[in-house]
Amino acid sequence: MKFANRISNLPPYLFAELNKSVNARRMAGIDVINFGIGDPDVPPPSFILDSLSLEVHDPRNMAYPNYYGLPEMRRAIAEWYKGRFNVSLDPDHETLPLIGSKEGIANLATAMLDPGDIALVPSPGYPVYQLGTLLVDGVSYLMPCTEATDYLPDFDAIPPRIAEQARVLWLNYPNNPTGATVGLDFFKRAVEYAHRYDILIAHDNPYSDIYFDDYCPPSILQVDGAKEVAVEFNSLSKTYSMAGARIGMVVGNARVVEALGRVKSNIDSGVFTAVQCTAIKALTSDQSWIPQRNKIYERRRDVLVAAxxxxxLPVRKPKASLYLWGKVPQGFTAMEFAFHLLDEIGVFVTPGSGFGEYGEGHFRMSLTVADQQVDDAVQRLARLKL
Ligand SMILES: Cc1ncc(COP(=O)(O)O)c(C=O)c1O
Structure with missing residues (x-):
């Protein structure tokens, strides 16, 4: 049997692999506190769970879903963007529900890139921007987003001949893995850059509603002229603790939304209707529980940063996202340090190198671990020998 070359170039998904190491230790009876994955542990409010169980019991919801989402779902997305960001969207042409934002991010490459086309990809960054590009034989040009650049891409450092060949520019603020955040001034610069080189900005915003202190993350679509050059991905996974339900959205430029819808309607059949009905409830109901929930993550952030x-082990104190980003001590690679922590104190963190070459020398710690375990990890860190 011969496989496509792209499969041999495709690494196994990092989190799936690392999880195997954690599970192997757990099977051997070792008590591991896993800070590796950004899977919200704070449950959604009961009205969301009640809605899902009600909708699951409606046999009509077992039919194939609407390819482009329920009209009510698209309206709910538009209403949510209006309420949350004061961004107006045409529900029929500028919104599209996704089976989680991950699939939309990966499928965008099919809509935008021919073989050899360039995607500008942040490094460190969420691996799917690069992997989606690889799957359509596109080429990723890495934009370093490190301490040296204040965790932002330096557009002036991208050679003009690269920018001229680029079709997509990936951005993600609040950022995974660095926790970096931006204001609208940065998005304005990005929109100007995209206009200059005729590039699509794909802004990935799943952490828009996990924020702390006095900061509140913006949408890139708040910038004048953004819709001409940008789409934004968002998700119910983190904001509504619905990661397992698999529902997200893409909004913005109507031509890109249409193209992604065309790709998807040929390869999937939409989001489970019961999940869409629940998402409508989540998006349109009282949102006041969200700031209270964010206080839980904020306390964990403060306790862990101090410990x-x-x-x-110096770490950034993020104003949003679910992640702490720290430097590994001298003498360790990111991978070695992650396994050192695992073996010494049973604490698992993600090696920064898993987020691209500019993540080397760092580790990421997720705030999605129960309070009791966070407090336990603080005790363990106190006895860590480096
Ligand atoms: C930056 C970023 N984008 C997208 C996703 C995917 O989220 P979803 O659950 O909507 O597929 C994640 C999940 O961790 C993420 O960190």
């Missing part, structure tokens, strides 16, 4: 600094 890590005490253990001489």
């Amino acid at each position: 890590l600094c005490k253990a001489e």
Whole structure:
């Protein structure tokens, strides 16, 4: 049997692989506290769970869903964008529900890239921007987003001949894995850059509603002229703790939304209707529980930042997202350090190198671990020997 070359170039999905190491230790009876994955542990409010169980019991919802989402779902997305960001969207042409934003991110490459076309991809970054590009034989040009650039891409450092060949520019703020955040001034610069080189900006915004202190993340679509050059991905996974239900959205430029819808309607059959009905409830109901929920993540952030600094593991204190981003001590690679922590104190963190070459020398710690375990990890860090 001969496989496509692209499969041999495709690494196994990092989180799936690392999870195997954690599970192997757990099977051997080791108590591991897993800070590796950004899977919200704080449950959604009961009205969301009640809605899902009600909708699942309606046999009509077992039919194939509408390819482009229920009209009510598209309206709910538009209403949510209006309420949350003051961004007006045409529900029929500028919104599209996704089976989680991950599939939309990967499928966007099919809609936008021919073989050899360039995608500008942040490094470190969410791996799917690069993997989606690889799957259509596109080429990723890595934009370093490190401490040296204040965790932002430096557009002036991209050679003009690369920018001229680029079709897509990926951005993600609040950022996974660095926790970096931006204001509208950065998005304005990005929109100007995209206009200059005729590039689509794909802004990935799934952490828009996990924020702390006095910061509130914007949407790139708040910038004048953004819709001409940008789409934004968002998700109910983090904001509504619905990661397992698989529902997200793409909004913005109507031609790109249409093209992605055309790709998807040929390869999938839409989001489970019961999940869409639940998502409509989530998006259109009282949102006041969200700031209260964010306080839980904020406390974990504060406790862990203090404990890590005490253990001489300096980390950024993020104003949003679910992640702490720290430097590994001298003498370790990111992977070695992750396994050192795992073996020494049973604490698992994600090696930064898994987020691209500019993530080397760092680790990521997720805030989606129960309070009790966070407090336990603080004790363990206090006895860490480096
Ligand atoms: C930056 C980023 N984008 C997209 C996703 C995918 O989210 P979803 O559950 O909507 O597929 C994640 C999930 O961790 C993420 O971190």
